[in-house]
Amino acid sequence: MNKKRIVSGIRPTGDIHIGNYFGALANWVQLQDQYDCHYFIADWHALTTGYMDTTQLKENIEHLMADYLACGLDVERCNIFLQSHVKEHAELHLLLSMMTPLSWLERCPTYKAQLEALSEKEITTYGFLGYPCLMAADVILYKAEFVPVGEDQLPHLELAREMVRRLHALYETQIFPEPQALLTKAKILPGTDGRKMSKSYNNTISLGEEPEAVRKKVMNMKTDPARIRKDDPGHPDICTVFAYQKLFNTVEKVEEVEQACKAGKIGCVQCKRALHEKVAEWHTPIYDKRTDLLTHHRPYLRDLLEKGSVKARSIASTTMQEVLQAMHIDY
Numbered sequence: 001m002n003k004k005r006i007v008s009g010i011r012p013t014g015d016i017h018i019g020n021y022f023g024a025l026a027n028w029v030q031l032q033d034q035y036d037c038h039y040f041i042a043d044w045h046a047l048t049t050g051y052m053d054t055t056q057l058k059e060n061i062e063h064l065m066a067d068y069l070a071c072g073l074d075v076e077r078c079n080i081f082l083q084s085h086v087k088e089h090a091e092l093h094l095l096l097s098m099m100t101p102l103s104w105l106e107r108c109p110t111y112k113a114q115l116e117a118l119s120e121k122e123i124t125t126y127g128f129l130g131y132p133c134l135m136a137a138d139v140i141l142y143k144a145e146f147v148p149v150g151e152d153q154l155p156h157l158e159l160a161r162e163m164v165r166r167l168h169a170l171y172e173t174q175i176f177p178e179p180q181a182l183l184t185k186a187k188i189l190p191g192t193d194g195r196k197m198s199k200s201y202n203n204t205i206s207l208g209e210e211p212e213a214v215r216k217k218v219m220n221m222k223t224d225p226a227r228i229r230k231d232d233p234g235h236p237d238i239c240t241v242f243a244y245q246k247l248f249n250t251v252e253k254v255e256e257v258e259q260a261c262k263a264g265k266i267g268c269v270q271c272k273r274a275l276h277e278k279v280a281e282w283h284t285p286i287y288d289k290r291t292d293l294l295t296h297h298r299p300y301l302r303d304l305l306e307k308g309s310v311k312a313r314s315i316a317s318t319t320m321q322e323v324l325q326a327m328h329i330d331y
């Protein structure tokens with residue numbers, strides 16, 4: 001097998017929503033046959049900002065596994081594993097932390113931004129600062145060449161490459177490829193109320209949401225406020241419904257909606273109904289699959305995750321042997 005290897009993970013912090021789906025998972029599913037894909041559940045990463053309350057973590061891990069499968073990840077075509085069940089992540093993280101200058105971590109833009117955004121949480125911790133070391137370990141442990149991520153993760157990958165170069169220089173070795181981002185074309189989708197999409201605003205459409213709740217959210221979406229009557233000319237560019245229409249329809253169909261809206265030829269209710277039909281076509285099968293998995297197949301989910309973790313461990317332990325040897329600490 002000479003497919004190039006990919007590693008990526010998602011933190012189990014709550015249910016996957018439409019933004020995560022189109023921003024990451026849909027792309028992961030597509031990459032399955034082209035690359036040697038290793039996808040994981042980044043539960044240790046979830047602790048960096050959520051160590052204070054761990055009561056939901058086990059449930060969130062099972063939910064994320066169900067989401068992965070319901071969206072079309074297939075364990076016959078990719079490996080899926082749980083980060084904390086491959087202890088080598090912790091071991092390599094420790095070694096990387098020894099050789100990573102504090103200044104690299106302190107000037108990481110995501111570190112500064114998150115400290116501000118989450119200022120009500122006590123995350124001025126050693127572990128949170130070291131997030132990029134853990135993420136670098138996740139990737140290089142598998143000698144991944146590519147990492148499908150959104151733009152927000154680019155500083156972390158840059159740091160991972162710097163860590164690789166430093167380790168190679170220090171121990172005169174060449175173990176790892178320098179991991180490159182496989183940028184997911186970020187279609188930034190607004191929340192259903194037109195604000196930034198965020199779980200705390202309750203303006204997302206999550207995969208586990210009841211179909212009826214999804215319908216309500218679509219029917220209550222924010223439209224062009226200037227349109228009162230159906231024949232008022234609309235401004236699709238400022239309309240949330242239109243942003244979603246673009247995601248679910250062909251270019252031709254989008255063009256048609258745009259023209260009809262601008263000419264005052266379709267009403268917003270009709271437009272939302274048409275959108276809801278598309279959203280439901282996408283959402284319902286995923287919702288049904290995930291509900292079935294979580295209701296009747298929990299042991300199966302845990303078993304698959306465990307089998308994937310065994311496979312991951314066999315790669316990870318081989319890499320660790322090489323690292324320990326190169327560092328002359330394989331005693």
Ligand code: TRP
Pocket residue numbers: 007008009010011042045134135138139147148149153
């Ligand atoms: N930092 C990523 C995020 O917040 C999650 C993550 C952890 C990850 N380790 C990774 C992504 C390794 C890709 C590769 O989205």
Ligand code: SF4
Pocket residue numbers: 223224227234235236239240241242257261262266267268269271272
């Ligand atoms: Fe938005 Fe559709 Fe109404 Fe135009 S017709 S303002 S695109 S909901």
